Amino acid sequence: MKKISMKFIIPLLGISCVLAITTILISYTTVSGIVKEQAAASGIVSAQYNAEIIETWFKEKIASFQRTATHIERLDYFDERMISTMLKDAAEADDSFYSVFIGFEDGSLIDGKGWVPPETYNASLRPWYKAAQEEKGLVITHLYIDQNKKNMVASIAVPIVIQGVNGVLAANIPIDYILGRAGEIIYGKTGYGILADKHGLIISHPSQSYIMHNIADVFGNYEVIHLDKTYRDNIIVETVIIDEIKNLVVRVPIKTCSWELLLIAPLLEFQDPTKQMLKYLMITLGICLLLMIGFGVVIGRSMAKPLERIIAEVAKLANGDLRNNIEIGSKDEFGLLSDELNQMRKNMKAMLQDIQNESILLFRKTGSLLRSIEERHDEQYKSGEGSDVNMMEKDKAGPANTMTKEQIAAKQSYLQETEMEENRTKKIAGTEEVYAIAEQINNIADRLEKGIRSFKI
Numbered sequence: 236m237k238k239i240s241m242k243f244i245i246p247l248l249g250i251s252c253v254l255a256i257t258t259i260l261i262s263y264t265t266v267s268g269i270v271k272e273q274a275a276a277s278g279i280v281s282a283q284y285n286a287e288i289i290e291t292w293f294k295e296k297i298a299s300f301q302r303t304a305t306h307i308e309r310l311d312y313f314d315e316r317m318i319s320t321m322l323k324d325a326a327e328a329d330d331s332f333y334s335v336f337i338g339f340e341d342g343s344l345i346d347g348k349g350w351v352p353p354e355t356y357n358a359s360l361r362p363w364y365k366a367a368q369e370e371k372g373l374v375i376t377h378l379y380i381d382q383n384k385k386n387m388v389a390s391i392a393v394p395i396v397i398q399g400v401n402g403v404l405a406a407n408i409p410i411d412y413i414l415g416r417a418g419e420i421i422y423g424k425t426g427y428g429i430l431a432d433k434h435g436l437i438i439s440h441p442s443q444s445y446i447m448h449n450i451a452d453v454f455g456n457y458e459v460i461h462l463d464k465t466y467r468d469n470i471i472v473e474t475v476i477i478d479e480i481k482n483l484v485v486r487v488p489i490k491t492c493s494w495e496l497l498l499i500a501p502l503l504e505f506q507d508p509t510k511q512m513l514k515y516l517m518i519t520l521g522i523c524l525l526l527m528i529g530f531g532v533v534i535g536r537s538m539a540k541p542l543e544r545i546i547a548e549v550a551k552l553a554n555g556d557l558r559n560n561i562e563i564g565s566k567d568e569f570g571l572l573s574d575e576l577n578q579m580r581k582n583m584k585a586m587l588q589d590i591q592n593e594s595i596l597l598f599r600k601t602g603s604l605l606r607s608i609e610e611r612h613d614e615q616y617k618s619g620e621g622s623d624v625n626m627m628e629k630d631k632a633g634p635a636n637t638m639t640k641e642q643i644a645a646k647q648s649y650l651q652e653t654e655m656e657e658n659r660t661k662k663i664a665g666t667e668e669v670y671a672i673a674e675q676i677n678n679i680a681d682r683l684e685k686g687i688r689s690f691k692i
Contacts, residue, residue, distance in 0.1 A: 247531040255520045259513065266512050271483070274505040275472040278422055278485035278498045283470070285420055285428065286487045286496045289413055293491045296408060297373065299329050300391050304404045307337075313398045315345060322347025326406075333388060333407040338364045340401050358403075367392035367403045375492040377432045378410065378447065387447075389492070414439045417496070422485075426500025433493040454478075474502065541569040549576065557584045601676050 303325040307318060322335045326347040336346040338358025346352075358364055366374045373393040380387055392405040413430065417439035420428030430439035435449045454477050471486040481502040488495050541563045548561040557580050563573040 248528060251524050251527045255524055258520060259516060262516055263513055267506065270505050271502070274423070274483055274500075275485060278483065278500070279470055279472070279487070281420065281422060282428070282485050282487035282496050282498050285416060286489050288416060289494075289496070290489050290491045292412065293375065296329065296331060296406075297391060297491070299325070300404075300406055301373070301393070303335065304393055304395055307397060307404065308395055310397060313400055318397070319345050319347060319349075323349075331408060331412070333409055335404070335406045337395065337402045337404050363390035363392040363405045364403045367394050367405070377434060377436060378438055410438065420498065422498040423500035423504040425504065426498060429497040429499065431495050431497065438494065541565060541573075545569065545573060545576065552576075552580060552583075557587070597676070
């Protein structure tokens with residue numbers, strides 16, 4: 236039979252394990268969410284900071300560029316030499332410009348650095364010229380190779396009218412500074428930053444082989460599995476799978492040039508604090524679990540010990556031992572139960588004593604009744620035998636055929652005695668039945684006496 240202490244300890248252990256596992260799961264989920272939010276927040280801050288630097292840099296170039304366009308449009312007449320000088324001054328004023336030039340709708344070009352294009356060159360067919368004409372305003376083109384410098388540049392272009400001659404003022408800007416800035420971005424331990432234009436072409440990437448390739452082509456299995464949150468200013472945080480690895484991606488737009496800065500880092504890198512927390516939490520919960528088990532054993536034993544003593548004493552009562560009191564000594568329910576059992580023992584002892592006394596008295600009275608019945612039975616038997624003898628002698632004395640008055644009277648007396656004999660026989664039979672009942676009562680009293688003697692009072 237399983238002890239009551241084990242019945243208490245095993246459920247307590249089960250409940251403790253369930254609580255510990257639930258606590259670990261809830262804590263891990265909660266902390267993971269908090270860590271992820273903190274990682275996203277730090278990524279947003281870093282991305283916004285670098286995006287603002289790039290945007291400020293572009294705004295400075297645009298402001299300088301627009302001042303040059305305004306000065307050229309204010310010329311009183313179309314003077315190619317004057318225009319060339321102004322373009323040269325603008326290029327030298329800002330060393331970040333490779334060159335400043337104007338293309339006209341007839342395909343001709345004036346370059347501030349004095350570059351003369353080949354005869355096959357048509358300015359009106361260049362991407363920067365078309366983009367400005369289509370936009371009818373200032374544009375920053377996507378990256379392309381400058382045919383003069385043979386480097387990758389972006390162009391700032393704006394439509395311009397010089398004394399009725401339509402053209403487009405443009406400047407080639409090297410993106411070395413931007414690439415260097417994006418290359419310095421660190422996100423997490425191994426995370427990095429990517430610059431992409433509005434068409435999804437990669438402008439900046441730690442690996443040069445990805446430059447000028449589309450994001451969808453570079454990350455063929457780029458799959459957004461969870462859009463975590465969209466913030467103001469179109470800032471997006473999402474969880475994506477790249478090369479079968481979950482990554483946290485922060486996307487911040489650069490409005491001036493319609494580019495986008497992406498910060499990418501493996502999600503597991505941000506889970507290290509969570510793993511450390513989980514380790515310490517499991518150690519703490521393990522210690523608490525051991526303490527709970529220890530307390531459970533102590534409490535279980537403290538509850539089981541008085542109950543086991545009560546069970547042992549009740550077993551003695553069941554076997555007829557009424558001699559000992561149940562001493563628990565506590566003032567709780569166990570103490571109250573022991574007091575009630577002690578009172579029950581006293582009541583049983585008193586009741587058995589009364590039964591014993593009554594059985595002794597019954598046994599004595601039954602013996603007296605039996606002796607009285609035997610004496611009466613003997614007397615009736617002797618009285619009946621004498622009457623029979625007398626009657627037989629009277630029958631022999633008279634003649635066979637003559638009956639005198641005396642004989643008639645004797646015969647009547649005989650008949651009366653015969654009737655009395657029958658009644659006496661019935662009485663004897665009743666007496667014998669009473670005798671049998673008395674014998675049964677005597678046996679019951681004897682067994683009751685023996686049963687009471689089996690109790691230890």
